[in-house]
Amino acid sequence: MATESEFGHAAPSWFTAPGETDFLAWVTVFLIILALFGLITLYAAFDRWAEHKSSGTPLAKTIPTLLTIALVYEIFPLDHVSALLPLSAILIALAADWSRFHLVGPLDTAPGHTATQTGGRPAERTDAEGEPEHA
Structure with missing residues (x-):
């Protein structure tokens, strides 16, 4: 590595x-930024996959968390x-799942039917949804 003088x-x-x-330092900085970008991209793909796999389960937010x-x-x-x-983070996800399934309930959006909650009650519409120009 070192030469005699x-x-x-x-x-x-x-x-x-x-x-x-120092070109080696610039190449290293570029590779670190590229690795961070790749890691964030992989995390986003993993999060999308986990959310897709857990949709419809009672722990839809807790499982990806x-x-x-x-x-x-x-x-x-x-x-x-x-x-x-x-x-x-786990407790926040559990609270979100609890409120979604037990306090409000998921919406049942079958084709040709109005959106209803799990208890069979019609979903509440906002003022904007009831107006014809916002449809």
Whole structure:
């Protein structure tokens, strides 16, 4: 790596003198940005897949949340992160699922029928939906 010079060992081949452009650093920065972009793209595809697979289940938001937390813990060493952060995300997802299924209920949108909630009640319409010019 280092070559001999008249004063002993010379600088390593990867060393860049002050004031010169370090192309290796720029290539590394570009690769890091590209890797982050790829990771975010893979995360988005994974989240879409998990949400698609869990649709229609009582835990439609909790399942993708649990899978995402597991994915993050597999990729990054998060020993220094408090356990309250993923627990709060899980509790928020559980609360969203609870409110969607038990307080409001999912909408049944069969073709040719009006949207009804799971209890058989017609879904409430907003003022804008009842007006003919907003249809």
